[in-house]
Amino acid sequence: MAQPAATVGPDSKSARTRKRILDAAAYILSRKGYAGTRLTEVADLADLQAPAIYYHFPSRDDLIEEVMWSGIADMRDHVAATLAALPEETSPIERIAIAAEAHLRHELQISDYTTAAIRNAAQVPAKIRTRQLDEEIAYGAIWKKLFEEAAETGSLPDHLDLSSARMLLLGALNWASEWWTPDVRPLDTVVQTAQSMIRRILGDEGVQEI
């Protein structure tokens, strides 16, 4: 008899195929770039034929847009959730250090989506870029707020351009996907180094270990 709503639920066969396609697209997109992403290659990886993709996405660009968008959206969710879980009294600088860790771990361990989004931001056509840009701004707002809170508590050194510092820091984190591999040094080392650098940069005094 008529199957319940499960047929279109998040675990329906269709939903799972759709997920497989997105995963495959994120993987290829992060490695080959926007123009280098072939639907046949995505299909191969998702273990189906290219035309089947059209059952789940109206076009190649729609598929890519979804990858690029959720690359940032997932990151935002992850970092926001991490921050929300912190005790009230966590200091602003500590919050930044923890956000940096969340960013790095999500980018490097969890998500081809984020790598895809980061690497292709500049290459994607305007049409796709728009929705992603909104998301980027929203994610940027989190960081902006973190820095502002740090500034308000007077804990930042004078003469440091806040917005430049923020962008440089995010760059250091984003770029990690270009060079980090698990076999050269553990992710923990990178995370700790980044946090140590953050504390030295933003702390108003000489820096000590945690």
Place this chain on the structure above:
Amino acid sequence: MAQPAATVGPDSKSARTRKRILDAAAYILSRKGYAGTRLTEVADLADLQAPAIYYHFPSRDDLIEEVMWSGIADMRDHVAATLAALPEETSPIERIAIAAEAHLRHELQISDYTTAAIRNAAQVPAKIRTRQLDEEIAYGAIWKKLFEEAAETGSLPDHLDLSSARMLLLGALNWASEWWTPDVRPLDTVVQTAQSMIRRILGDEGVQEI
């Protein structure tokens, strides 16, 4: 100097056309990515027809390889020359700050080549990557040496993983091409912020203004 206008010299017609093609390719490559770089678009920008490119380069990949290679090679030359010009007594940390400035200025003001090389490093096929990788290693060696010298003079803080710090720093610099535009904040501000951050990170004491 009675030479007859250097038939194949750096100013010959051929050499100038070749340069125009390279410039155009660097421009497109940095914006569209490896797979997205169309010879027709390059040709349009260089003000000739696509097949004319083949008079100057054996193939699309050869053209791109040259752009990617000189993107790093030029950067290396620029930074190496800057460092070579410093007085003997310049401190290791100061040398790093100055190298960072040279890197940023070359990347952001001078060279589409470098942006192209940086952005496409991960997308380019192995064949092209090889020569560029050599150059990258050579450039990386400069930074490695700078950090080692800083470490030797005992001026670095304990418990800082040198190689992670170096890669994070270079990431911050490389990523600047993704967000910096002259109309939001002057390059000088970015350079000073980066240098200030470097001094705070690497200095072995509480940080003071320049």
Place this chain on the structure above:
Amino acid sequence: MAQPAATVGPDSKSARTRKRILDAAAYILSRKGYAGTRLTEVADLADLQAPAIYYHFPSRDDLIEEVMWSGIADMRDHVAATLAALPEETSPIERIAIAAEAHLRHELQISDYTTAAIRNAAQVPAKIRTRQLDEEIAYGAIWKKLFEEAAETGSLPDHLDLSSARMLLLGALNWASEWWTPDVRPLDTVVQTAQSMIRRILGDEGVQEI
């Protein structure tokens, strides 16, 4: 026979299209030569668009290789089958005469493939040539054996270089595709003349009519 219309059998739609492409390629190849064979022309003749060929063959050269190869292979099958059907007691010279007839009829009446293979043997690049050469050697072996059997029965005239004679004879047959057309003289006349010549050349006595 309850089989569902043989999805990939020799009569499937795909198999029929593939055959149409091969036929068209053989036709063009035999008339325009290797370098002169355009995929668009083949496609026109096969009544589809050029890129559709790539659904059935990996490349132009693969298509041509298959034509060239089966040009010889079909000939070999045809001649071998004809010889196999002869009564045991057929004399060696008579076998040669009959093989010549089979060769001529296959070349002139049946197969663009064979004409294509014969005419382009010298022009095709090494890669394609290899497989065809194997087949040629196998076909040549049939003729070599026929001549050796004739020699063993002592029926050949003295002082006739067997291998030269064989090659000259095959040349006479192969070349027929360059000049014979059905409207000048019937094929039967050519066949009978060729057979008469063979009997006179190889018979050890004065020559008589059949």
Place this chain on the structure above:
Amino acid sequence: MAQPAATVGPDSKSARTRKRILDAAAYILSRKGYAGTRLTEVADLADLQAPAIYYHFPSRDDLIEEVMWSGIADMRDHVAATLAALPEETSPIERIAIAAEAHLRHELQISDYTTAAIRNAAQVPAKIRTRQLDEEIAYGAIWKKLFEEAAETGSLPDHLDLSSARMLLLGALNWASEWWTPDVRPLDTVVQTAQSMIRRILGDEGVQEI
């Protein structure tokens, strides 16, 4: 002062360059076929640049036409001269045997032009073919006459279709360029075999050695 006619005579520099181009074209044409003959390759072989060819020939097709035409014309001259030098009393069959030798030697030893003309007769576009066809008919007329003379002296066997026999014989000779190489068997052997075959085919009695 004004140089005499020698400037444009058969040994002028221009004439020699022209000859080099023709030789190169004949070489390439005989090996790569009409469509496969590239002006750059011809130019390479003739030791000049492709555009220089246009000083000597109005177009690629004109160059090829000249090669194809003189391939046959030279053959005709050579065979005609050989026949003309024979003593009056030479028998018709002997004249045919001698013509065959002249044909084989010219084709295999002397002339890429002839090989080019023979191999490409069927592939060349109509425009080029026309002039060559006239020449072919003229050359064919020599052979036709030879056979008619043999027939008139009553020396041919009955029931042999003269024109078929002639075409088959010429085919055997023409095809030799496809298989003969000096390293497998001496040309003399091929010539003698061909002549022996001719005498057995056309002689009205059992065949004896020369």
Place this chain on the structure above:
DNA sequence: AATGAATGAGGATTCATTCAT
């Protein structure tokens, strides 16, 4: 929900040819 078969737009590359020098 998916595939086999095909198409049309475009992209790199080749090549005869031109032309100023």
Place this chain on the structure above:
DNA sequence: CATGAATGAATCCTCATTCAT
């Protein structure tokens, strides 16, 4: 006479997309 530089017309091939099944 010849070449350096360039062009425009093809040609092979790739790829997103369509559609009947």
